[in-house]
Amino acid sequence: MLRLIGQRLGLGLLTxxxxxxxxxxGTEVLPGDLASAILQNTxxxxxxxxxxxxLGLNRPAAVRYFDWASHAVVGEFGRSLAxxxxxxxxxxxxxxxxxxxxxxxxxxxxxxxxxxxxxxxIWQGGVYDRAVNFATLLTISVPEYLVxxxxxxxxxxxxxxxxxxxxVTPDTPLLSRIWLTFLPMLTLVLVVIAHMMxxxxxxxxxxxxxPYIEMAFLKGLPKWRVVIRHAFPNAVAPIISxxxxxxxxxIVGVVVVEVVxxxxxxxxxxxxxxxxxxxxxxxxxxxIFAAAFILLNMAADVLAILSNPRLRHPR
Amino acid sequence: xxxxxxxxxQHAAGRISRREFLARAxxxxxxxxxxxxxxxxxxxxxxxxxxxxGTLRLGLAGGSTTDSLDPGSYTDSVMIDAGHAFFNAxxxxxxxxxxxxxxxxxxxxxxxxxxxxxxIRKGVTFSNxxxxxADDIVYSLNMHRGKTKSGxxxxxxxxxxxxxxxxxxxxxxxxxxxxxxxxxxxxxxVLIVPNGHTDWTKPVGxxxxxxxxxxxxxxxxxxxxxxxxxxxxxxxxxxxxxxxNDSSARLNxxxxxxxxxxxRVDAKFVALVKKNPKLEIVxxxxxxxxxxxxxxxxxxxxxxxxxxxLKYGIxxxxxxxxxxSGYATPGNDHPIPRTDPxxxxxxxxxxxxxxxxxxxxxxxxxxxxxxVLQCSDAAxxxxxxxxxxxxxxxxxxxxxxxxxxxxxxxxxDNVWLKGAFVTSxxxxxxxxxxxxxxxxxxxxxWNESHYKSEKFAKLLAEARAETDEAKRKPMxxxxxxxxxxxxxxxxxxxxxxxxxxxxxxxxHTPHGGFDMNNGWIVEQAWLKA
Numbered sequence: 001m002l003r004l005i006g007q008r009l010g011l012g013l014l015t016x017x018x019x020x021x022x023x024x025x026g027t028e029v030l031p032g033d034l035a036s037a038i039l040q041n042t043x044x045x046x047x048x049x050x051x052x053x054x055l056g057l058n059r060p061a062a063v064r065y066f067d068w069a070s071h072a073v074v075g076e077f078g079r080s081l082a083x084x085x086x087x088x089x090x091x092x093x094x095x096x097x098x099x100x101x102x103x104x105x106x107x108x109x110x111x112x113x114x115x116x117x118x119x120x121x122i123w124q125g126g127v128y129d130r131a132v133n134f135a136t137l138l139t140i141s142v143p144e145y146l147v148x149x150x151x152x153x154x155x156x157x158x159x160x161x162x163x164x165x166x167x168v169t170p171d172t173p174l175l176s177r178i179w180l181t182f183l184p185m186l187t188l189v190l191v192v193i194a195h196m197m198x199x200x201x202x203x204x205x206x207x208x209x210x211p212y213i214e215m216a217f218l219k220g221l222p223k224w225r226v227v228i229r230h231a232f233p234n235a236v237a238p239i240i241s242x243x244x245x246x247x248x249x250x251i252v253g254v255v256v257v258e259v260v261x262x263x264x265x266x267x268x269x270x271x272x273x274x275x276x277x278x279x280x281x282x283x284x285x286x287x288i289f290a291a292a293f294i295l296l297n298m299a300a301d302v303l304a305i306l307s308n309p310r311l312r313h314p315r
Numbered sequence: 316x317x318x319x320x321x322x323x324x325q326h327a328a329g330r331i332s333r334r335e336f337l338a339r340a341x342x343x344x345x346x347x348x349x350x351x352x353x354x355x356x357x358x359x360x361x362x363x364x365x366x367x368x369g370t371l372r373l374g375l376a377g378g379s380t381t382d383s384l385d386p387g388s389y390t391d392s393v394m395i396d397a398g399h400a401f402f403n404a405x406x407x408x409x410x411x412x413x414x415x416x417x418x419x420x421x422x423x424x425x426x427x428x429x430x431x432x433x434x435i436r437k438g439v440t441f442s443n444x445x446x447x448x449a450d451d452i453v454y455s456l457n458m459h460r461g462k463t464k465s466g467x468x469x470x471x472x473x474x475x476x477x478x479x480x481x482x483x484x485x486x487x488x489x490x491x492x493x494x495x496x497x498x499x500x501x502x503x504x505v506l507i508v509p510n511g512h513t514d515w516t517k518p519v520g521x522x523x524x525x526x527x528x529x530x531x532x533x534x535x536x537x538x539x540x541x542x543x544x545x546x547x548x549x550x551x552x553x554x555x556x557x558x559x560n561d562s563s564a565r566l567n568x569x570x571x572x573x574x575x576x577x578x579r580v581d582a583k584f585v586a587l588v589k590k591n592p593k594l595e596i597v598x599x600x601x602x603x604x605x606x607x608x609x610x611x612x613x614x615x616x617x618x619x620x621x622x623x624x625l626k627y628g629i630x631x632x633x634x635x636x637x638x639x640s641g642y643a644t645p646g647n648d649h650p651i652p653r654t655d656p657x658x659x660x661x662x663x664x665x666x667x668x669x670x671x672x673x674x675x676x677x678x679x680x681x682x683x684x685x686x687v688l689q690c691s692d693a694a695x696x697x698x699x700x701x702x703x704x705x706x707x708x709x710x711x712x713x714x715x716x717x718x719x720x721x722x723x724x725x726x727x728d729n730v731w732l733k734g735a736f737v738t739s740x741x742x743x744x745x746x747x748x749x750x751x752x753x754x755x756x757x758x759x760x761w762n763e764s765h766y767k768s769e770k771f772a773k774l775l776a777e778a779r780a781e782t783d784e785a786k787r788k789p790m791x792x793x794x795x796x797x798x799x800x801x802x803x804x805x806x807x808x809x810x811x812x813x814x815x816x817x818x819x820x821x822x823h824t825p826h827g828g829f830d831m832n833n834g835w836i837v838e839q840a841w842l843k844a
Contacts, residue, residue: 051464156571164567259561264533272380
């Protein structure tokens with residue numbers, strides 16, 4: 001068990017290094033550089049040269065990469081090339097916001113999706129099953145910004161219940177934070193719920209065709225009890241891996257939602273940084289995103305192992 | 316504006332009293348009844364009088380996580396509006412298009428317009444308690460000279476020397492005469508900071524507000540400077556700028572009352588805003604113009620007839636309708652907007668005319684010139700659509716234009732100033748001579764069309780050195796006419812600035828220079844009760 005987890009961790013680190021090289025290479029092949037991105041058409045050759053010198057852009061790419069990597073290992077991500085602020089200072093509040101919104105959405109979406117999925121499995125083929133399938137497919141098929149705008153139109157413009165701007169600050173108290181980010185949370189929930197709900201339903205139904213389930217029915221147990229006590233625990237592994245993927249999406253893939261609700265998250269920061277070729281920030285964001293993906297997938301693997309007695313107690 | 320109207324407005328703005336106004340009106344020969352009627356109209360507008368207090372909440376496009384408070388680094392609305400709350404300029408560009416004194420109380424020019432003496436306002440203090448003096452001015456102006464990354468480095472190349480003459484007098488020497496030099500001082504980068512200041516995380520200025528919080532690309536807030544030297548400005552107690560780059564999100568925030576005012580209303584949404592009884596559009600036609608530049612010295616664009624064919628081959632009205640929903644005016648292939656006092660009103664407007672375009676193409680002797688227009692939305696949002704409209708309308712005249720969509724990334728670096736046929740834009744300048752100099756002078760580094768006319772250069776130098784308005788006008792008109800007839804730049808449209816606010820906001824007025832009162836919104840606006 002421990003060896004398995006150690007192995008996964010090592011592989012994860014390797015993936016992380018590979019990801020950092022890829023991200024760096026990606027920002028290198030883009031045309032133009034930070035200096036011209038900052039100055040736009042107010043640039044003179046002199047001011048460009050001055051800015052490049054100041055930013056250290058005239059050193060070779062490999063030198064800059066290793067310089068950065070050796071510092072990153074000890075937790076120094078350097079300063080943003082554009083704003084001169086510590087990358088950590090720049091990222092920390094954004095990362096907190098991103099994690100807050102992701103957890104908020106996950107806390108609502110995961111129980112809801114699993115519950116809906118279980119009910120769909122219990123009433124398989126019924127009106128409820130079809131309705132919930134249709135509704136969730138609809139919300140996943142509509143682009144998330146449109147979902148966002150529709151929610152804004154009804155809940156914010158018409159009814160005025162929730163604000164359309166989720167402009168939280170580091171000192172926003174928790175309750176008003178929950179209220180401010182309600183609509184972005186709801187948007188994300190609507191986007192991810194279908195995936196998890198359908199996986200729950202499908203994997204429970206697959207287990208339902210096993211002989212031991214038939215046995216449970218023959219004992220005279222009610223259907224809900226069979227589904228929840230006997231089928232669900234054995235169906236949990238694939239659900240966990242889907243949940244992990246969706247959680248990773250909630251952390252790394254929400255830039256569109258951030259833009260629509262003007263939420264100061266990590267995605268927007270990374271987009272800005274990429275367009276300005278601000279490599280330290282891009283690298284740090286990229287590393288965080290890669291780490292989130294790797295960690296969540298690893299957690300899913302470990303949880304899947306724990307949920308399976310045959311893997312938990314290998315012979 | 317008649318003098319009487321001027322005094323009425325002064326009275327309306329609270330600059331002179333009712334008694335003073337009636338005295339002035341009497342002196343001007345206005346009957347007592349007329350004067351009193353005007354007073355009544357002013358008093359009816361009293362609801363529009365500036366009111367103190369409240370927090371002005373702005374939702375602005377044009378902010379990024381890479382923003383800095385260093386005035387030399389400003390490129391867009393968010394930092395410009397915030398910077399103008401913290402700092403003052405030497406000279407302000409008024410709504411009337413004229414330079415108005417600010418930290419420079421007055422200025423004198425020596426004949427030839429190469430030497431300028433600036434008299435610095437006395438008794439002004441910075442937010443750190445230091446008193447403003449000539450050293451601060453010298454330091455602040457020198458930030459844009461020599462080895463600098465300032466956005467004002469271009470116009471400041473003409474500054475040969477900045478010297479302190481007395482504790483509140485500064486002399487600026489220019490390399491060539493420039494009667495419009497005060498306009499250079501209205502550049503939004505040229506803000507005054509204390510001598511030796513370098514820590515831009517802690518701005519120190521003489522402005523109406525002091526910084527409270529700054530999260531680049533997210534929000535900037537400030538509170539009123541209680542010792543502000545301008546008595547008729549800085550009405551609100553605090554301001555709160557939220558960066559909202561998405562235009563729908565900005566409008567949503569305004570409609571739901573989360574912000575009081577916003578910039579850059581998408582032209583498509585103007586009708587929607589007008590339907591809302593709580594909201595109001597602030598529209599200003601100004602100097603911002605789209606550009607399709609050809610290189611005057613590069614074949615096939617060195618062919619005068621081909622250039623004319625292309626100028627007649629673009630359907631300006633359609634571009635205005637399709638891209639700007641009508642909130643723009645057609646350009647006449649020179650960069651001076653109608654709002655400029657030096658706009659040449661005698662040049663006929665170039666209109667889309669496929670027959671003329673065909674005629675000039677035939678006359679050019681070129682059968683199928685290779686025309687590849689390099690376009691990108693990096694130039695301005697909509698540039699690619701404009702290029703497509705151009706392609707369509709030119710095709711109807713038998714001119715084939717191929718479009719090459721360039722990546723937004725690196726556009727200013729790799730395409731602009733390098734390609735022979737590209738889309739671009741200019742934000743406009745306060746003075747006509749500045750705009751003509753920055754993009755059309757033979758030695759200008761940003762002369763994108765490689766327009767090198769000796770006659771133009773001579774006229775420009777003369778016009779700049781000429782302080783007599785009557786003599787300058789024909790020169791500036793002549794330059795516009797040169798560009799109109801022979802230039803290699805197509806200026807299809809001048810775009811309007813479209814801001815919007817909740818009707819509880821006063822003092823948010825149109826300015827041709829830039830959105831949000833040309834950047835002075837924070838100290839000029841107020842909140843009605």
